[in-house]
Amino acid sequence: MIVAEGLEKRFGERVAVAGLSLDVRAGEVFGLLGPNGAGKTTTVRMLTALIAPTAGRATVAGCRIGEDDDGVRQRVGVLTETPGLYARLTAAENLRFFGKLHGVDDLEARIGRYLALLGLGDRKDDKAGSFSKGMRQKLAIARALLHEPQVVFLDEPTSGLDPTAARVVRDFVAELRADGRAIVLCTHNLDEAERLCDRIAIVQRTILRMGTPAELRRALAGARLVVTLRAPSAAAREAASALLGPASVSGDGPEIAVVTEDPEGIAPDVVRAVVLAGGEVVRVEAARPSLEAVYFDLVGADGAREGAA
Numbered sequence: 001m002i003v004a005e006g007l008e009k010r011f012g013e014r015v016a017v018a019g020l021s022l023d024v025r026a027g028e029v030f031g032l033l034g035p036n037g038a039g040k041t042t043t044v045r046m047l048t049a050l051i052a053p054t055a056g057r058a059t060v061a062g063c064r065i066g067e068d069d070d071g072v073r074q075r076v077g078v079l080t081e082t083p084g085l086y087a088r089l090t091a092a093e094n095l096r097f098f099g100k101l102h103g104v105d106d107l108e109a110r111i112g113r114y115l116a117l118l119g120l121g122d123r124k125d126d127k128a129g130s131f132s133k134g135m136r137q138k139l140a141i142a143r144a145l146l147h148e149p150q151v152v153f154l155d156e157p158t159s160g161l162d163p164t165a166a167r168v169v170r171d172f173v174a175e176l177r178a179d180g181r182a183i184v185l186c187t188h189n190l191d192e193a194e195r196l197c198d199r200i201a202i203v204q205r206t207i208l209r210m211g212t213p214a215e216l217r218r219a220l221a222g223a224r225l226v227v228t229l230r231a232p233s234a235a236a237r238e239a240a241s242a243l244l245g246p247a248s249v250s251g252d253g254p255e256i257a258v259v260t261e262d263p264e265g266i267a268p269d270v271v272r273a274v275v276l277a278g279g280e281v282v283r284v285e286a287a288r289p290s291l292e293a294v295y296f297d298l299v300g301a302d303g304a305r306e307g308a309a
């Protein structure tokens with residue numbers, strides 16, 4: 001649905017995006033995760049034919065960027081960071097205006113359907129200007145979807161929303177995926193990326209790393225198996241050391257921690273050895289580095305080489 005190769009955008013001297021290549025499939029939620037200024041919005045604006053790349057190429061829903069920009073715009077839906085809605089028009093009027101621009105068939109039925117899907121059915125005749133931030137965001141999402149685009153870009157869709165409104169938006173993203181669309185989700189929210197995205201690209205001007213959330217976590221060493229006993233047991237600890245080598249076994253008191261690539265794989269053997277040595281197991285955990293750890297490993301704890309261009 002989206003193929004980009006070597007995309008680059010310079011603003012004068014500043015390189016906002018460089019050497020960005022990706023491939024997003026139908027039915028996939030693809031996350032662009034990165035700190036402020038990482039180039040996420042710039043990437044979305046290139047892929048929706050709002051600004052022209054300074055190098056590289058991309059095809060979106062079968063249309064080449066720079067060659068068939070109208071085709072791209074017809075086939076994508078985009079929720080921008082600052083969705084401009086007409087405050088003096090009602091929710092339904094906002095959608096009607098946009099729908100006519102896009103030549104949407106069966107417009108009234110679709111307006112009703114999308115407002116209802118986003119929980120705005122009973123507010124359709126209220127002015128957008130009277131809406132809360134969350135309601136405006138939902139209306140902007142309805143607008144991005146009204147022409148039923150194959151590719152949907154959501155730029156920070158939950159930022160500034162309260163947890164309830166954010167949840168409605170997240171649940172909705174999950175439904176869109178089930179619908180077989182390609183969704184690109186920009187976020188700086190790690191938890192959101194991990195929960196919603198099938199694959200994530202950690203970006204800072206270019207893609208630093210890309211993979212499923214699990215792959216990204218595995219890429220960082222430091223997975224562990226932690227076996228917790230009712231009470232410390234030297235015999236149990238020795239049994240684990242005999243099995244795995246003393247260097248990999250650590251932990252204090254009742255905890256026996258083993259550094260391993262494959263916590264689940266070794267768990268049965270470790271538990272058996274510990275139990276045979278008289279250890280009373282109360283908990284077994286496979287601990288992996290969090291996506292947060294991976295993110296900080298890549299972009300640095302201050303999140304910012306921002307403006308370093």
Ligand SMILES: Nc1ncnc2c1ncn2[C@@H]1O[C@H](COP(=O)(O)OP(=O)(O)O)[C@@H](O)[C@H]1O
Pocket residue numbers: 011014015016034035036037038039040041042043307
């Ligand atoms: N129109 C523009 N003119 C000049 N610089 C820009 C423009 N748009 C974005 N930038 C710069 O490009 C970089 C990436 O910005 P942006 O894509 O908005 O990042 P993100 O969405 O990841 O926060 C930033 O350094 C930003 O200041």
Ligand SMILES: [Mg+2]
Pocket residue numbers: 040041042081155
């Ligand atoms: Mg942005």
